[in-house]
Amino acid sequence: MTSVALVDDHELLRTGLMAIINSFEGFKVVMEADNGKQFTEKVKSKTPPDIVLLDITMPVMDGYETSSWIKTNLPQTKVLVLSMLENDTAIIRMLKNGARGYILKDSKPKVFKDALDSIRDSGYFINELVSNKLMHYINHEEVFEGDAFALNSLSENESTFLKWICTEKTYKEIADEMCLSPRTIDTYRDNLFKKLDVKTRVGLAIFAIKNGIVNI
């Protein structure tokens, strides 16, 4: 019997997932958590699950952090990402952080069953989504280093700044909010323009929303 943990902040989705997984031969849901932090705490007092079904966009501790944590602290446990994010950045980043597979939330149940079987049997689930991104990554690694993985290299302040970007405040007002000089804010913006390969504030806002840095 393969044990599965569900880590997702949507309780209704979790309930549905549990019903489905428990109906699969040989799988059983043994743990649920609202976010990564809660998972790390719950797993202390239990046998680690074989597979963790992991969402990315979650409060407190998101999927990226959680996958990294599992990779180092529970090396036997395999992560299957279940997300609605379909962009290169998210997929490659999760794979880098140790995920064994990546499926979308609007997948058909069969895909879902295949993924679980494959991860249990071979340790990985390489679908078209993943293989495409992997191939692209192999051939354009430098692009990802400078672009997709820019997300990883965002500083605390830059993330905070991106949150403010998605408001109607001017840069001067953002400087006040962050207790920094407007010049510094200018530098943040210019650096992010380069890092994220955008040219305008709207570009920054879209990036922040796309990548779950801000939840709207």
Add this chain to the structure above:
Amino acid sequence: MTSVALVDDHELLRTGLMAIINSFEGFKVVMEADNGKQFTEKVKSKTPPDIVLLDITMPVMDGYETSSWIKTNLPQTKVLVLSMLENDTAIIRMLKNGARGYILKDSKPKVFKDALDSIRDSGYFINELVSNKLMHYINHEEVFEGDAFALNSLSENESTFLKWICTEKTYKEIADEMCLSPRTIDTYRDNLFKKLDVKTRVGLAIFAIKNGIVNI
């Protein structure tokens, strides 16, 4: 036995929902559809369901349209909205379009059961989410007329314009794309600022994304 139809483009969620609903005493899922259009076609050859569980954000024909269609074509059928949108605009608009209740996708299953029971028994499910918005609507109707329902009064061009807003193009470039004078684009922007009660382009972009006018 109360018959239920599921209209949502996330098949996995639908499957989970079906498992849950069928486990409820007295409810049975009799129909599924990927979007509103598919529902209107499928329902032609069947007995209309008692309750439609309806998502808002869907391709082809969204929840707003679908609810309106049901209101006029299937007056016996009651709509329960199941969405992840939590903003005033979406909630009030769906209620205006005939929805009998509104619950969030991350609700607990109990809430979900309560909602179905309440709609079957009383025709409505008034939770805090809905009552708050209703009360606010009663007291600030004029605000909603000019704000929340601005969404309904967006012209074709304004919607197109909002899509361009969420890009890195300047207004001049947008004018070129839309084959209009930059002055006209200026007017569009100023009108939308008033209608949507925002002050900057970022505000417009956030509105457009929040309300599903652009999919990022």
Add this chain to the structure above:
DNA sequence: CAAAAAACGGGTGAAAACACCGTTTTTTTA
């Protein structure tokens, strides 16, 4: 048909955003 509303186009000036130049201070790390 006349009035009203909506769409389109226009000018000006101020504010904000952006580009590019730089220095000083703090933190890292070799």
Add this chain to the structure above:
DNA sequence: TAAAAAAACGGTGTTTTCACCCGTTTTTTG
């Protein structure tokens, strides 16, 4: 502890955005 890297800050000028004024043409509506 000295060198390197990163973070904070600064000036200047251009482009874009925004606010407020306006008239004309087309469409809608009573």
